[in-house]
Amino acid sequence: FANALQAVIAKTAVKHVVVAAMGDMLGGLKGTIVNLVVRRVKKMVPAWSLPGHVKFNAALKAGTGMNFKPVKVAADDVAFLQYTGGTTGISKGAVLLHSNVLANVAQNALWIEDAFTVKPKPAHLNFICALPLYHIFALTVNALMGMQLGGQNILIPNPRDIPGFVKQLGKYPIHIFPGLNTLFNALLNNEDFRKLDFKPLILTLGGGMAVQKGVAERWKALTGCPVTEGYGLSETSPVATANTFSNGTFTGTIGLPLPSTEIAIRDDDGNDLPLGEVGEICIRGPQVMAGYWKRPDETAKVITKDGFFKSGDMGFMDERGYTKIVDRKKDMILVSGFNVYPNELEEVVALHPGVLEVAAIGVPDEHSGEVPKLFVVKKDPLLTAEVLTVYCRENLTGYKRPKYIEFRTELPKTPVGKILRRALRGLG
Known part of the structure; x- marks a missing residue:
């Protein structure tokens, strides 16, 4: 991506650039060969020029000689800008505070305990991380939840390389597997995937898009583990609702609100709709963002006067309190x-x-x-x-x-x- 930065850096206030190459952490001859193949043979790196840039390994080496100086951080300080997926429009930076992110980690930690009532938590948890770590799903569920639970994340650099992905899966007992419908579907159509040992699998977490019933049924038939579907957005840090793990079946819904989370189904005029009627899913809770970065106009469109976030997803709630998404409003x-x-x-x-x-x-x-x-x-x-x-x-x-x-x-x-x-x- 260095060439992309080169095109815009003159219009930014960026002072320091650290450039990482694919083979940097492989070390020695192996790292050199990987970088050579990536650049010269596969031609995956477009030509670029960034005067004054620092190489990743050089930055690490320089850092070893420095002392850590902690910065005082408050709960209402900005943790990071989480950019939306842009599937229906231009990406916007959701301003997530430290309190938003920590709240969602705490909510998920409470929720995941239900899974360990079905299968006991192993001494060493393995997470599969087939999502890019900059995506809010992986950032919260894999990175932060994984760290809190003392788990190991198996990082998959290219999940679209299904044969290579399956080869990695065969090396570890897999306990927690977050993913999208498209990924589960692709794996189910791979012969070698069907030969893996799924006995250790405790949780399959479906999110990011609707999990299709046919895919969920095939997954459970093969692995013995149901796909537990949850729901969230970049703006909600991300998880807002989830099914219970002990339920053991695929409900076709996004489940129940997480602790301290409220879900309202509203019409275009902001009125609450009765159970069973389709409207916009609105969310209120400690995980909801502070707003969009430098976009007060867009923030005003999605945050209601009573503090609910308008998700842009259409759905209804049934008599049990489970919410079913029907689709994106714009789609x-x-x-x-x-x-x-x-x-x-x-x-x-x-x-x-x-x-x-x-x-x-x-x-x-x-x-x-x-x-x-x-x-x-x-x-x-x-x-x-x-x-x-x-x-x-x-x-x-x-x-x-x-x-x-x-x-x-x-x-x-x-x-x-x-x-x-x-x-x-x-x-x-």
Whole structure:
């Protein structure tokens, strides 16, 4: 990324730049060879020039001769800016305070104790970290929770390299496995993954995007461990709700609010809706951000007068207090006045045995305003649009059926693995 920094550094106040290379921590000949291959053979590093930069290993060496000078930190000081995923628009910096982050770690620590009532906590916990550490899911659940529990994080540099990923999984007893639906699905389609020993697995945590029922059922059938789905955002440090681990089944919901957390389902006018009615999921609790960095206009749009954060996700709460997400508000498709939620379409189509991955968006239509369009990655190369059309006719209500089906070899995703619907809509 040094070339990206080179393009903008003149417009910033950055004084010091430390540049790390992939082989830096491998040491000696191995590190040198890795860096050479990455730069010269695979050509993964674009040319760059940053005068005055310091190499990572040189910075570490310089640091060993210095004394640590602690800085006084208060609970309401800014811990960091957590940038949103940008799946539906431009990323914004969520201002997370030390109190926000610590609150969420404490909330999760209390919640995770339920899992150890099913399987006892081992002496040495292993976490799988297949998410980038700058993502709030990994930052809180892997890094901070892992440290608090005294766990070891197995860092996976490239989770899209499924064979390499599975090879690493075979080296350790895996106890806690946070991930996304797309990752679980990819692993389930790998022969070597199915040969691994899953007896140590205590928790599979699903987040970041909706976990599809078909994927959850296949995961439990293979591993014996249910996918426990939770929900959160960069703005909520991140976890706001989660299912109980001892439940043992996939509920298809995002579970119950964490301790000290309130969930309200509200309409566009800010009124609370009855149980079972779909509205915007709003969250209040000690983990909710202070606001967006230097964007008071955007902060005002999402923080209500009574302190709730408007998530932008649409959902409903059932009579047990469990919340079900139907989709992102911005992704909703309006067909002749009827709301169609892409998640619902995707879950149905993903159950077709010939489908590997699917994404649904709305496209303009002169008769009904919008109509659904599917983008499909095939599992079965013989799958046709005609076959899928018949399947959708049998499993979806008329106005929810896709008018267009386009096959692709892959779907655009964020670095975390979330499908980028806005890219499919041609919005960048």
